[in-house]
Amino acid sequence: MPPVISTNQLTKRFGQFVAANELTFQVEKGEIFGFLGANGAGKTTAMRMLCGLSIPSSGKATVAGFDVYTQTEKIKQNIGYMSQKFSLYDDLTVAENIRFYAGIYGMSKQAIKAKTTELLQELQLEKEAKTLVKALPLGWKQKLAFSVAIVHNPDIVFLDEPTGGVDPVTRRQFWDLIYAASDKGVTVFVTTHYMDEAEYCNRVSIMVDGVIAALDSPANLKQQFNAANMEDVFYELARNAKRKAD
Amino acid sequence: MKTLIFLLEKEFRQILRNRQILMTLLIAPLIQLILLPLAADYSVKNISLAVVDNDHSPFSQRLINKITASGHFRLTGYATSYPEALKMVEQDKADIALQIPIHFERDLVRENNKQLYIAINAIEGTKANLGGAYLASIIRNYNDDIRLRWQSATPSTPPQIEAVSSNWYNPLLNFKLYMVPAILVVLITAIAAMQSAFNIVQEKESGTIEQINVTPIKKHIFILGKMIPFLVLGIILFTLGLLVGWLFYGVVPVGSLLVLYASLIVYLFAMLGLGLLLATYSATQQQSMSLAFFFINIFNMMSGVFTAVDSMPGWAQTIVSTFPPSHFIKIMRMVVLKGSGFSDIAWPLTAMALIGLFLNTWAVLNYRKTS
Numbered sequence: 208m209p210p211v212i213s214t215n216q217l218t219k220r221f222g223q224f225v226a227a228n229e230l231t232f233q234v235e236k237g238e239i240f241g242f243l244g245a246n247g248a249g250k251t252t253a254m255r256m257l258c259g260l261s262i263p264s265s266g267k268a269t270v271a272g273f274d275v276y277t278q279t280e281k282i283k284q285n286i287g288y289m290s291q292k293f294s295l296y297d298d299l300t301v302a303e304n305i306r307f308y309a310g311i312y313g314m315s316k317q318a319i320k321a322k323t324t325e326l327l328q329e330l331q332l333e334k335e336a337k338t339l340v341k342a343l344p345l346g347w348k349q350k351l352a353f354s355v356a357i358v359h360n361p362d363i364v365f366l367d368e369p370t371g372g373v374d375p376v377t378r379r380q381f382w383d384l385i386y387a388a389s390d391k392g393v394t395v396f397v398t399t400h401y402m403d404e405a406e407y408c409n410r411v412s413i414m415v416d417g418v419i420a421a422l423d424s425p426a427n428l429k430q431q432f433n434a435a436n437m438e439d440v441f442y443e444l445a446r447n448a449k450r451k452a453d
Numbered sequence: 454m455k456t457l458i459f460l461l462e463k464e465f466r467q468i469l470r471n472r473q474i475l476m477t478l479l480i481a482p483l484i485q486l487i488l489l490p491l492a493a494d495y496s497v498k499n500i501s502l503a504v505v506d507n508d509h510s511p512f513s514q515r516l517i518n519k520i521t522a523s524g525h526f527r528l529t530g531y532a533t534s535y536p537e538a539l540k541m542v543e544q545d546k547a548d549i550a551l552q553i554p555i556h557f558e559r560d561l562v563r564e565n566n567k568q569l570y571i572a573i574n575a576i577e578g579t580k581a582n583l584g585g586a587y588l589a590s591i592i593r594n595y596n597d598d599i600r601l602r603w604q605s606a607t608p609s610t611p612p613q614i615e616a617v618s619s620n621w622y623n624p625l626l627n628f629k630l631y632m633v634p635a636i637l638v639v640l641i642t643a644i645a646a647m648q649s650a651f652n653i654v655q656e657k658e659s660g661t662i663e664q665i666n667v668t669p670i671k672k673h674i675f676i677l678g679k680m681i682p683f684l685v686l687g688i689i690l691f692t693l694g695l696l697v698g699w700l701f702y703g704v705v706p707v708g709s710l711l712v713l714y715a716s717l718i719v720y721l722f723a724m725l726g727l728g729l730l731l732a733t734y735s736a737t738q739q740q741s742m743s744l745a746f747f748f749i750n751i752f753n754m755m756s757g758v759f760t761a762v763d764s765m766p767g768w769a770q771t772i773v774s775t776f777p778p779s780h781f782i783k784i785m786r787m788v789v790l791k792g793s794g795f796s797d798i799a800w801p802l803t804a805m806a807l808i809g810l811f812l813n814t815w816a817v818l819n820y821r822k823t824s
Contacts, residue, residue, distance in 0.1 A: 258667050280669055288667040292660025298467050310459030311670050 209272070211236050211363055211394045212257060217266035217275075219252050226252040228417040229266060234410075236362070239385060239395045241405045241425075244414030245445045250398045251291065253414070254365050257396070258288050271362045284312075287356035287364035291371070295352050297341035301332055304340055305355060312359035326354045329384075346377030353384055357393060364388065366397040370404065382407055402438040411437070413444050420444045456670055460678030464652075468682060478648060478686055479693065482640035486633070486697050493632040493759065500584040501529040503538045503547035510558035512599075519595050520551075525587045535570070542574045549573050549584055561599070622790045629702045634785035635758045637694040638720075641687055642752055642778050645721050647745040649683045649728030654741045657732075672820060680725045687721045688714070707792035715795075716784045716802055723777040723809030729816035752778045780805045 210233035217230040227249040234240045244250045255261040257270050259279030268275040271285035288294075295304045302323055309319040327333045330350055340348060349369055357364050366385075370378045382404065385395050397408070405411050405425060412422040421428060421444055425437055434440045468474060502520065506513050521528050529547050532538035538550035552570035560567040571588060575581040623630050656662040665675060691714075698704035706713060727748065735741035755769070756762070756779035762770055773779045780801035787793035795802070 260663070260666055283667055283669040286667070288664065290660055290663045290667075292663060294661060294664035296463070296467070296661055297659070298470055299463065303463070303466060307459055307463045308664075308668070310462075311456050311665075311668050313455065313669075 208236055210234055211238075211272075212240075212268070212270050212396065214257075214268040215266055217253070217256060217268045218264050219249075219256055219261065220264040225417050227256070227414075230419055232412060232419060232422055234363075234394060234396060236394055237389055237392050238410065239389050239397065239408045241408030241411035242396060242398045242414070243400075243405055243411055243441060244398075245448050245450075247450045248414040248445075248448065249417040250414055251367055254367055254396070254398065257282075258286060258365055259283050285362045287359070287361040289352050289356040289364070289366045289369050291367045293348065293352065295340050295348065295355060298339060300337050300339055301327070301343070301351060302336040304351070305358060308355045309358045314359060322358060326358070330354060346373045346381075349373055350377070350381055350384060353381065357388055360391075361393065363394040363396060366395065368398050368400065370399065370401060378404070402436065402441055405437040405441070413441060415444055415448050416450050457674050457678055460670075460675065461681055464678060464682040468686070474648075478644055479690055482644065482690055483693055483697055485640055486636055486694055487701055489636045490629045490632045490702060493628065493636065497580050497583040497587070498525060500526050500549060500580065500587070501547045502526045503530050503532050503541040503550045504528065505532045505535050505538045505550065505552040507555040508553050508557035512558035512561060513553045516553065516592070516595050520588065520591050523587065523591055525584070535572075539572060542572060545574075547574070548577075548580060549588060551588070630704055630790060631786065632758075633698040633702050633704045634789045635782045637691065637698065638756075638778055638782045638785055639753055639758060640694065641691060641717075641720070641781075642724055643749060644690060645683060645687050645724035646728045646731070646749060647742070648686075649679060649725050650731040650735065650741040650745055651738055652683075653679055653729065653732035654735050654738050657735075658737060672817060676729060676817060676820065679729070680722075683725055683728075684718070684721050687725075688717065691717050704789065706789040708788035708794065709792075712788050712793070712795055712798065713785070716781060716788070716798065716805070719802060719805050719809065720777055720781040723805050723812060726809050726812030726816055727777075730812055730819065733816055733819040752776050755779070757782050774804065775808060777805050777808050780808075 212232075212234035214230050214232055217227065218225065219227045230253055242250055242254065252261065256263045256275055257268065259270075259275060259282040262279075263275060270282045273279075273281040273285070275282065296307070299307065305323045305326055306319055309322055314322065323336075327336055330347075332347065332351065335343065335347075340351070343351070353364075353366065353369060356366075370381050373381065378401070385397070385407075389395050397404075399405065408425065410422065410424050411428060412419050413428075414420065421431070421440070423431065428434075428440045429436065432440045432443050434443060468478075504517055506517065517528070520526050526549075530541060532541060532550070535550070535552050538547065538552065541547040542550050550572040552572075554567065554570070557567050557569075569592065571585065573581045573585050653662075656665070695706070695713075728745070731741050731744045731748075735744060755765075755773050756776050757773075762773050762779060765773065783801050784793075784798045787798055791797075
């Protein structure tokens with residue numbers, strides 16, 4: 208089976224500044240791929256290129272079999288995305304948010320209804336269906352945002368620091384959702400600053416100053432850097448970074 | 454198409470849920486429409502007049518009576534000398550000082566000629582202009598009266614040409630009839646250009662637009678989803694505005710409502726295009742507000758709401774002809790006051806449509822899902 212994400216020397220420049228420099232990697236179907244790096248290392252830039260939100264400066268990449276230069280709209284049909292910024296409408300209820308996003312992905316009314324019931328059950332939000340999203344605690348919002356990002360059963364879901372500011376218990380629950388999605392065959396591409404979360408990934412890449420400095424399974428990385436945990440691996444690689452945080 | 458329905462459903466939900474926005478969109482403009490025409494009245498009343506009567510004759514007394522009886526002037530005081538009267542003007546106690554010279558009656562009778570002196574405080578141009586004109590016309594009238602009385606005695610008065618005008622379309626020169634349609638346009642402009650821009654920029658600020666951009670939604674569908682709700686709101690506001698104009702000012706359009714509403718839709722198309730364009734150039738609501746204020750202020754001052762576009766220099770008129778409100782104000786006045794039909798408003802209507810097409814095309818081209 209061909210990889211769902213494949214990049215070859217993918218590069219994005221903003222003027223003189225090279226935000227992402229010659230990224231080359233593959234992500235297999237159903238994989239949970241951790242995309243790590245210090246603030247300003249170029250993670251979000253890389254992710255935005257893969258989502259069709261940003262056109263690369265050079266290099267090649269395909270996502271779900273589609274080209275990131277010419278087939279961005281096709282890519283968009285086959286991916287889900289959860290941005291760093293909150294992506295749900297605060298002034299709509301839980302059910303209305305699900306309905307809206309499912310609707311714009313072209314799902315039928317019946318399918319939306321069934322999906323809404325299913326999601327509310329899964330998230331244990333049945334009682335909150337008519338609550339405005341702004342009234343929900345952050346952890347719940349993030350879980351809902353993830354479920355909405357995959358409401359249309361995409362091949363791949365991109366998560367940009369999905370658990371930032373979320374308490375450890377909710378983070379664990381969030382990862383249960385990620386595993387559940389992965390079990391259904393959804394490829395998960397996730398950035399995070401939590402090294403315990405990096406351990407949950409099948410493979411991890413670590414970006415430093417716009418380039419991928421390491422890429423392997425957490426176990427292999429720890430062995431390679433002779434480190435006890437991913438925190439040490441990350442520190443070993445990122446401490447020499449020249450770029451300051453964004 | 455189905456996507457558009459989901460978008461519209463969402464937009465209307467958000468707008469209807471936000472009471473404050475709903476108030477700003479509908480109630481505030483109506484209050485403005487009730488209040489503003491009271492201020493936009495060019496007929497000048499209550500002009501303060503100081504009189505220096507050096508003659509103290511029945512003739513001078515009759516002139517002063519005639520002036521105060523006109524209803525435009527309020528006699529604020531008699532001064533004993535011209536400098537004293539001027540002081541009253543300086544202290545803002547009088548707008549106009551009228552000096553009746555000594556021997557006014559005697560010279561008028563004997564020499565058939567006498568000069569009066571009028572000093573006008575010209576700080577407030579309109580008031581000074583009109584006040585001076587009113588006063589001059591009263592004095593002319595007074596002069597004619599005297600002459601008429603003398604006519605039998607002095608048959609040699611030279612014949613005079615008198616022009617008599619009749620006011621068409623607004624016989625009583627009721628300024629409200631002229632202002633209400635224009636003010637309604639001003640209010641519609643604010644809603645269409647500003648609120649639509651805010652709405653889109655708000656999605657940029659909250660980050661939801663990024664989520665929209667990563668969906669396969671088509672650009673033009675998204676834009677239609679943003680425009681249609683404000684088009685509907687604009688039509689509702691316009692309807693309420695016509696009702697207010699009728700209830701409070703007795704303004705009933707002479708022309709057909711079909712012509713009015715068709716023009717309104719073309720106008721909204723153009724102004725929503727502007728809002729959209731402003732939104733594509735703004736990252737924050739503050740930026741879009743500054744941009745919108747810039748345009749709306751210029752529109753309001755230059756589009757012929759208060760002063761006639763025809764009296765501007767040619768180059769300024771050319772600029773104004775690119776402002777959609779100038780065309781819609783013209784159409785509104787033509788249809789509401791004169792009852793003009795489609796053939797009469799063909800040019801301003803076409804101009805609005807072309808400007809709208811231009812603005813919308815620019816906005817769509819400039820709106821990017823991808824950076």
